[in-house]
Amino acid sequence: MGGEATDIRTVTYNELLVLQALGTGSEYGLEIMSLTGLSAGTVYPILRRFEATGFVSSRMEDAAVAHRNGRPARRIHALSGDGRAVLQPAREAFLARHRAMGLVPSPGSGTP
Amino acid sequence: MIGARVVGALLRLWLALCAPLVPRALRSEWRREWTAEIGAAQHSPVRRSQMVVGALRDAIATRRLGPSLANARGLPRSPDSETFSGVWTEVRQTVRALGRSPGFTTVYIVTMAVGVGAATAMFTSVNAVLIRPLPFDRVDRIVVIRQTDTRDGTVSEGISAANMRDVAAASRTLTHGAVANVFGHSLQEEDRALSIRGWAVSTGFFEATGVEAQLGRTFLPTEYEGGRDAVALLSDGFWRSRFASDPDVVGRTLLMDGLSYTVVGVLPADFAYPSDGLVWLPRAPRSWDEDVRGSPRLRAVARMASGATLTDVQAELDRIAADLARVHPEANQGLGLKATSLRDDALGHVRTPLLLLFGAVLLVLLVAVANVTGLQLARAANRGHEYALRSALGAGRGRLLRLAFVESALLATVGGGLGVLATWLGTDLLRTVMPAGTPGAGDLTVDLPVAAFALLVTFGSSLVAGGIVALGVSRRRADIGRGARGSTEARNRRTLRDHLVVTEIALALTLAVGAGLLLRSLDTLLDNQLGFDPERRLAVQVFAYTAQDRPDMERIRAFRDAIAEVPGVRSVGFTTAIPGADDRVVEAMDHVISLSLDASPNTRHDVRVSDIDEEYPAALGLNVLAGRTFTSLDEKDGTAVALVNEAFARRYFGETDVTGGRLSFYPRSGSGTPQTLTVVGVVSDVRVRGFESPPVPEVYRPLIQTVTTGGVTFVVEGSIPPGDLLLPVQEAIWATDRSQAVWAAQSLSDLMAGWTQRRRFDTALLTFFAGLAVGLAAIGLYGLMAFSVEQRAQEMGIRRALGGQSAGIVRLVVGRGIRLAVLGVVMGLAGSLVLSRVLGGMLYGVSPLDPATLATASGGVLLLAGLAAYGPARRATRADPMQTLSGRP
Structure with a gap:
């Protein structure tokens, strides 16, 4: 696989948010932006990176469908099998990293 | 609605600008996707500026990930999909290469800065004086009328009030005609009186000029009749300085020479006709107007009737003048009347010198471009191996051409940018040195037309320089393809550089002859005895x-x-x-x-x-x-x-x-x-x-x-x-x-210097431009000779090893330089024949073909050429023959 391999152990918070949004079924860049609160300049490059890595697949919407909805065709994104597979480990790796720094509470430690 | 459309068009333009960053295989989809996203964003709370930044960052990310993305989407990787990144790589490589040749880079940039800067500065003047519209409504319909003397052809500075009154009454081709006379009034300040200069204008003046007050009104017809309350219009500058831009100035009073004037309005900021003034007053017919019918001291302006042409007006004025001479023979002996368009009247005296100087500066720019082209050709010769290697590795003709253009575009942009910056910083200086009374000189600014001109000459220059170099490079590639020997190609390029240097010398001599003629004119003029001593x-x-x-x-x-x-x-x-x-x-x-x-x-x-x-x-x-x-x-x-x-x-x-x-x-x-x-x-x-x-x-x-x-x-x-x-x-x-x-x-x-100010300005500027051109040409010749000596180092080495004397080598190198210079001088003399036709009207007491000037300029250029060639010649004689033959530095 060409391009930049994203090391799942060092996934950033923003990347995790995008992965999570895709995992909940968000398909469009704008949708992910409004769900995560991230800017366009952050979301789209992350989507490209994940697509190049193979975690995300994308396709242009069917023109006829878009036409019926009275709008131009948009790009639809979805988590690939690889992407689904890494979502949980990535989340855990992220939490573990931040837990080690005391940024998030350990399980069972109660509310800080 | 219109605003949304404009924003939509701007966003589409932005996408079009970002799109070249995206590899070609992904580009059309990328544009469709972003058009849709921006459309969808309009119905969401996302700000447009965010989408603008997003599109750019996404384009950059897509370019970086291009091959992987194309692969992921199952798209083919077109061989030229990396055009942009190819150019980008070349830009980076060129910048690095230029950094390794600081001498070449500096000379190129300074030369372009001089050429573009001088051209832009001169265009700033042309733009302010000749191109920017005059502040009048339908200026092409306004004429200025002057009395002439049919007996000796002299043209007066104006007309008398009585004659103009009769002209306005009799004319069918003019709708409004008025006179204006300058006046001075004393305005009492705290402890002394100040002089107020202004214009008293007769009825019809503001209709003729088509000027309306920016505040208040112009004069009512009854206010021109005299014997009523005195009224005044203020200039914009006077309103701002004396009345602190008071918006309620209308109705306030002005005390001049003990008489109170009521302000009725403020004239527009750019209005100063017939010339600068602080106050405009209505001019009632004077009791002595008839007595001074023969004294043409007032300025007259008129508006042409609809459908009338200047020829119609002149024909009618000829008839009216004949009538006036018959009716008032005591004052109108030999009376003629002349109509001139306001534009010609205001700009006629500056147009020719300004255009001449602009032409001169374009010649300087040409010399500069020829110079940097020569430099770049020499550099291309030194990079011969690099081109050969690239060619052997499959670099197409397009890629080699692009390399030449990238280099010239980069250097021209930096040099041109510096030149424009210098012009921008020097605008105040330019404004100061422009001869007093030059119309529009106060408005010298680097505005949009000036910026467009600077952009045009910068990229035009880089295209010309890059094009000529590319021609050389592509010939080289063809030669390599044919297996031709390097010497053939070197000879071709040498010939090209020779032509460039000859052209430079020709242009420089043409300018030097022009400057010489103007200098001699000024000298002859200043030798005239004034009849009194203005000193002290x-x-x-x-x-x-x-x-x-x-x-x-x-x-x-x-x-x-x-x-x-x-x-x-x-x-x-x-x-x-x-x-x-x-x-x-x-x-x-x-x-x-x-x-x-x-x-x-x-x-x-x-x-x-x-x-x-x-x-x-x-x-x-x-x-x-x-x-x-x-x-x-x-x-x-x-x-x-x-x-x-x-x-x-x-x-x-x-x-x-x-x-x-x-x-x-x-x-x-x-x-x-x-x-x-x-x-x-x-x-x-x-x-x-x-x-x-x-x-x-x-x-x-x-x-x-x-x-x-x-x-x-x-x-x-x-x-x-x-x-x-x-x-x-x-x-x-x-x-x-x-x-x-x-x-x-x-x-x-x-006061006396004021009469020669324009001539001194023209002479100084042309001399400066000629100096620049000669200097650049000398540098060009020096560069050519130095390069030639370097290229022929082995031949020189053999000559020396075989007992060749230094004097012989000097003769060889300097002789070649002089031969080129003589060719340039011959062409330059032909060019100065053309220039002298343009200069004719600006010369005083000197023939356009003044042999002394032609000889001095030619001799000077040849001498300088000899000196420019002598430096490299001396260097050639100092080289160790054994070292040059063994190829060691």
């Missing part, structure tokens, strides 16, 4: 009238006596018409009067008359050639006396000593009993309109005997510099009368 002399103009509006001779004499007491003053006298008066600082109050030598009204001559006091000839430094000057005995009721100048004596009496001659002056109305004056002396001629004006017959009368005007100019001769006398002399006037305004105070040498 000050001109101070006042307008002194009694409450009854009569010239106040007592006050004028009191001022003279007070000035005479100022320490440092040697002598002081006064005149009504000071030589060199420019109507800008000092008003020219001279007038022309009909006189007869044999008391016959049928043999009258129009001569220039100045009324003076007895001290004036000495104060100005006039030489008395015969008889005497006036004395205090030539009093009001004494014998009417006159002085004449040498030109008068020679023309009308045929000899110099004409003392005792009788002159009969006719009243200005042309009828009535003439006044007879006895000539008591002859004085030297004076060039009253600067160095260029020929001496004209003149008569001087004692002002005390004529009392024609209260507007006089004191000539103050000092033992100290005039600048040091300026304040004390004005203080002496104010000490005598606090309410007296000083209209103008300027050294006579500055």
